[in-house]
Amino acid sequence: MFTINNHTHNDHKKIEHLLDLSFGTGRKGKSAYALRKGQVAVPELALAAKQNDELVGSIQFWPLGLSLTEGAVAPPGVLLLGPLAVHPEQQNMGIGQALIDEGLQRASALNYAAAILVGDPAYYCKFGFDHKCVAGLTLAAEADQKRVQGRELTPGSLSELRGEIISFPEDSDQNLKK
Template sequence: MILIGDEAPADPGAREALLDRAFGPARFAKTCERLREGRLPARGLSFAAKQADGRLVGTLRFWHVALGDRAGLMLGPLAVAEEARGLGVGSALMKAGLERARDLDHQAVMLVGDAPYYERFGFSAVHTEGLTMPGWVDRARFLGLELAADALDGARGLVRATGAIALTFGEAPRLQPRRAA
């Protein structure tokens, strides 16, 4: 049995190992990685698929982005361990993630991925025709999904990272000095 739930604080190490196995080191060179770099995933939108013994076999995260002049989410990466592929783990993660994104009132999601796989969840290149990425991307793999009617209708411009910035170990938040009254 595989359970889908929120990513736990102890999961990132296993998650990174799973992503390394699924995508290899080339994953760090992708344009979407530039949008995730130094950012925190969207709150409440990091998922883990685990076997009954607690072993991580799937992962999915969403990230805040601007889709031109619109707020949106970037989905990815979605990864499933080789031994769990073909069991519906990826589909279960997708359904849970998209349902939660709708429940949290997000309007639109974009991703770069395999069109035949993601089209079954409603993603289409039609929704990203007016958008550009900050680096090279195969246009046939640049897909969007409207979670609310017409959320991407007429969307134009650059996809940019907008999520919270992740502090690195030992880094203190930069506070603005107070002005004297």
């Protein structure tokens, strides 16, 4: 059995090690990392899965910015999901699913409007993520736009938006929750 709780200070090094193992040490060159640069993950949504007190999985969510076509107003509380990783020896046991479910449930309870991620559609479709609801939004640094997917937590929060996905602007309140 595994448990899911918030990241603790002591988890930090182990999480970095797990992410290197899962994505390789070149992971920081990925498009999603550029979006997270200079930001802090939302503490309430930074979750660790543990088995016998050993870290076996991790998920984080980050504030995200949207630069929309003139006149459009960004919905409050759009999150960037990731990275999600489960230790290779503990995969296919439902840990990834439990981390996503718990993260999205907590995000919803905290009134976040939507989550966006860059990842494999074949995995994330079963959690309600799709490219269709973010088809009007471009992530310039991502070569394969089909990997950019969204999931609305508030119905209609993403699908009508047109513009660019950007880092959360530090001088803006656009991402404040409702």
